[in-house]
Amino acid sequence: MSASYEKIYSTVKRIPRGQVATYGQIAELSGIPRQARRIGYALSALDDGSVVPWQRVINSKGEISERPFADLQQTLLKKEGVVFSKEGRIDLTRFQWKPGQRT
DNA sequence: AAACTGACTAATA
DNA sequence: CTATTAGCCAGTT
Numbered sequence: 001m002s003a004s005y006e007k008i009y010s011t012v013k014r015i016p017r018g019q020v021a022t023y024g025q026i027a028e029l030s031g032i033p034r035q036a037r038r039i040g041y042a043l044s045a046l047d048d049g050s051v052v053p054w055q056r057v058i059n060s061k062g063e064i065s066e067r068p069f070a071d072l073q074q075t076l077l078k079k080e081g082v083v084f085s086k087e088g089r090i091d092l093t094r095f096q097w098k099p100g101q102r103t
Numbered sequence: 104a105a106a107c108t109g110a111c112t113a114a115t116a
Numbered sequence: 117c118t119a120t121t122a123g124c125c126a127g128t129t
Contacts, residue, residue, distance in 0.1 A: 022112090024111070036112060038125075041109055041110075
């Protein structure tokens with residue numbers, strides 16, 4: 001795998017439980033602004049043994065991107081305390097991760 | 104090396 | 117709200 005992905009993963013791993021972050025946010029925190037696409041691309045390369053909380057990474061609309069595991073992701077987040085609206089959206093004003101925040 | 108791809112985002116209309 | 121357009125650029129083929 002590519003080393004570039006490692007920093008993306010490390011950033012994703014820093015997302016506190018019960019919170020989420022957007023692709024663009026992860027990209028910036030990883031030191032690669034405007035590379036939102038890289039995030040999803042990198043996460044898609046994750047294998048089963050990964051310990052990366054990929055489920056906490058969502059798009060800017062507060063929704064889960066279309067993909068085979070979308071519903072699983074939603075379920076996992078709910079178990080962490082994240083609340084979804086009827087339309088399956090997350091209130092980013094409440095659940096988006098704010099870097100620097102202490103847990 | 105060149106073309107193709109993609110879990111995105113923001114701006115317009 | 118939906119649809120379209122353009123920007124982004126490393127990894128894969």
